[in-house]
Amino acid sequence: MDKITEKRLKLFAANMRKMIIEGVFQAQSGHPGGSLSCTDILAYLYGERLHVDPCDTANPDRDRFVLSKGHCAPALYAALTLRGFFASCEIGGLRSCGAMLQGHPCMTETPGVDMSTGSLGQGIAASVGMAMMGKLDKKDYRVFSILGDGELQEGEVWEAQMAAAHYKLDNLTAFIDNNGLQIDGPTSEVMNLGSIPAKVAAFGWHVIEIDGHDLQQIENAVHEAENVKGQPTMIVAHTHKGKGVSFMEDQAQWHGAAPKQDQYDAAMIELNAAIAALEV
Numbered sequence: 001m002d003k004i005t006e007k008r009l010k011l012f013a014a015n016m017r018k019m020i021i022e023g024v025f026q027a028q029s030g031h032p033g034g035s036l037s038c039t040d041i042l043a044y045l046y047g048e049r050l051h052v053d054p055c056d057t058a059n060p061d062r063d064r065f066v067l068s069k070g071h072c073a074p075a076l077y078a079a080l081t082l083r084g085f086f087a088s089c090e091i092g093g094l095r096s097c098g099a100m101l102q103g104h105p106c107m108t109e110t111p112g113v114d115m116s117t118g119s120l121g122q123g124i125a126a127s128v129g130m131a132m133m134g135k136l137d138k139k140d141y142r143v144f145s146i147l148g149d150g151e152l153q154e155g156e157v158w159e160a161q162m163a164a165a166h167y168k169l170d171n172l173t174a175f176i177d178n179n180g181l182q183i184d185g186p187t188s189e190v191m192n193l194g195s196i197p198a199k200v201a202a203f204g205w206h207v208i209e210i211d212g213h214d215l216q217q218i219e220n221a222v223h224e225a226e227n228v229k230g231q232p233t234m235i236v237a238h239t240h241k242g243k244g245v246s247f248m249e250d251q252a253q254w255h256g257a258a259p260k261q262d263q264y265d266a267a268m269i270e271l272n273a274a275i276a277a278l279e280v
Helices: 001-028 034-036 041-049 071-081 089-093 122-136 155-166 198-201 217-224 261-279
Strands: 064-067 143-148 172-178 206-211 233-240
Touching: 001 034, 001 041, 001 071, 001 217, 001 261, 034 071, 041 071, 041 143, 041 155, 041 217, 064 071, 064 122, 071 089, 089 206, 122 143, 122 155, 122 172, 143 233, 172 198, 198 206, 198 233, 206 217, 233 261
Parallel strands: 064 143, 143 172, 172 233, 206 233
Antiparallel strands: none
């Protein structure tokens, strides 16, 4: 990745983070922590990799993306906004009655959303179905998905992983946003997941571990996944919940809490400063 592309994607991510905080603040409801932790992954996918077209959202040859951890919809909405699927003014209506952008992604109401998600585990299962269909139709599109590490406590996740390996879905790349925290605290205390890479590999997936905030590592992992044959790929991305807002980072209480006015103001000062530094 050249320096110009890296800087452009960092700016994409910084603007995403600002939109996430704006939307959750205006709604006084939502999930900022996990939205901020998967921002860099989404910035790379929507800012660089995904073959999608805001003017042709139903193109059968487009790449697919499924946010399996659907409660982190603010991050997806921010990425879709910056990619041009809808106007930025929609962000301010997050979770409002009758608004386009609800608390979980809805494929029938929001342009660019490929699958309605929210009930954990179902998104990765739908991703497997999409990848299977791509194989059956002999299409070249790829399917990408992001799961939360707490989501791995759902049995459906492992059923989906078993099926993906069995059907050799090498057109499927999934990320685990491994920030180590869920709504009730550390995943190691709520329901210890043990070695995630070892478990996923045992289910027959190709596994890559990365720093989920390093754009070069994200790109390298996606390229590696594209060259794997006969296996789906899981990218275990080590991240920080609340990344980009200092007082939210690595704090479980920001899983599903909205900032108050003073917290919003402090977050915006940080995020505007980050954007200004990248625009120099």
